[in-house]
Ligand SMILES: Nc1ncnc2c1ncn2[C@@H]1O[C@H](COP(=O)(O)OP(=O)(O)O)[C@@H](O)[C@H]1O
């Protein structure tokens with residue numbers, strides 16, 4: 001029973017943060033057909049915002065999260081304008097492949113700017129909030145993890161509500177499904193694209209504050225989250241939001257189960273073995289439909 | 296003049312499909328273009344609504360030159376294009392598809408009343424409001440496409456082959472609705488392959504061949520024209 005509770009809690013925490021890091025990537029791929037390699041830098045930037053505000057300025061955690069959201073939003077908009085917008089609508093190019101590289105190039109620039117400013121040292125970010133609580137007979141969970149899961153789930157729900165209920169959210173999905181029809185409806189597609197990449201990056205930025213506190217802030221702190229996000233997104237089915245969420249929690253569940261029942265060292269090898277088998281059997285991922293998975 | 300097209304030329308890459316079209320559409324008029332498949336009717340409508348950049352010529356709408364404007368700027372002005380083949384948003388529900396039609400700010404405010412009006416016009420859609428567009432039948436899709444076009448504050452409606460691929464019963468549903476719409480709207484430019492359904496709705500008819508309007512007149516005048524009658528009247532002559 002304690003094992004079960006431990007697995008459940010760990011699944012929710014891990015899955016939520018994986019989801020938050022990866023969901024922006026899905027959103028961007030779904031609407032723009034760009035596999036955005038700059039998402040890792042947004043996580044990294046969020047980590048430094050957290051470090052800067054929580055350590056040096058001593059601001060409140062909520063303000064730090066909001067600041068990370070805003071700064072990553074602007075960074076995402078700028079990245080889109082530099083590396084994706086100029087390539088839109090050009091005929092005779094492999095748009096997906098070129099933007100894969102151009103967004104990666106931007107990521108490298110951002111990373112090296114961070115290196116210039118902050119140096120290569122790893123900076124400790126304090127927990128957004130401290131303390132732990134005993135949930136069930138010795139199964140502990142830190143307040144930091146509770147907050148991380150709550151904020152991640154909250155943001156993903158808000159994204160879902162935005163996409164299904166609001167005028168612009170619906171327009172984002174419409175653009176992903178039929179761009180010329182969306183234009184005929186009067187949707188200003190030119191600035192829907194920067195908006196989407198800004199929003200997606202903002203979510204990664206918030207995740208970055210939490211991940212920075214779990215690990216540390218450093219110029220290459222976004223590398224691993226980027227790889228993990230790519231795996232979640234492809235495992236879930238490129239471009240499918242529900243798929244990404246299933247995949248995030250499925251991966252969390254596998255890792256937690258192996259860690260609790262077998263050993264932490266086995267969690268990655270077993271996870272990747274499962275991913276390998278699933279993708280070989282279902283190459284479009286958990287929820288992807290061949291070439292039409294669109295938001 | 297609600298719409299004035301002057302010397303409009305448009306096409307794809309090197310090929311020129313629409314070759315110097317002149318067309319005038321007066322306030323509250325329904326103008327129908329009839330012509331064989333592949334002669335450039337769809338291309339003409341796409342050039343008018345900006346989905347295709349014209350190679351030459353001018354388009355004026357409501358006293359404003361629009362041929363250099365972007366498509367997405369035209370709907371808020373009241374120029375609504377219902378494209379050939381419906382172009383629904385496949386994974387949005389029927390109601391979401393219709394709501395997207397009201398995207399321009401001015402229309403969004405009145406979306407509930409408009410929704411009710413569309414459901415009154417196409418009761419079938421009210422039953423299907425929560426269903427994804429990709430799961431609809433061809434006739435239902437056409438009704439969503441037309442309904443979505445009616446969700447905006449349209450002054451001019453461009454409609455491309457609304458009877459294409461539909462069973463006769465559904466064509467009647469669609470044309471009954473179009474008749475009501477045409478009576479209310481300030482202007483309609485409708486494209487069809489033949490005269491089969493347009494007799495009652497057309498104020499004026501143009502015959503479109505090889506990228507040009509080759510004849511123009513009332514439906515009755517054109518029906519009296521031997522050449523036109525042989526090509527386009529088909530079964531109803
Ligand atoms: N996207 C396109 N690219 C190249 N040629 C096209 C395209 N769309 C249509 N055409 C060509 O333009 C011509 C006119 O097509 P269209 O405007 O669809 O005619 P209609 O609507 O009268 O049937 C056809 O010869 C067609 O093959």
Ligand SMILES: [Mg+2]
Pocket residue numbers: 333336337338379455456
């Ligand atoms: Mg056509």
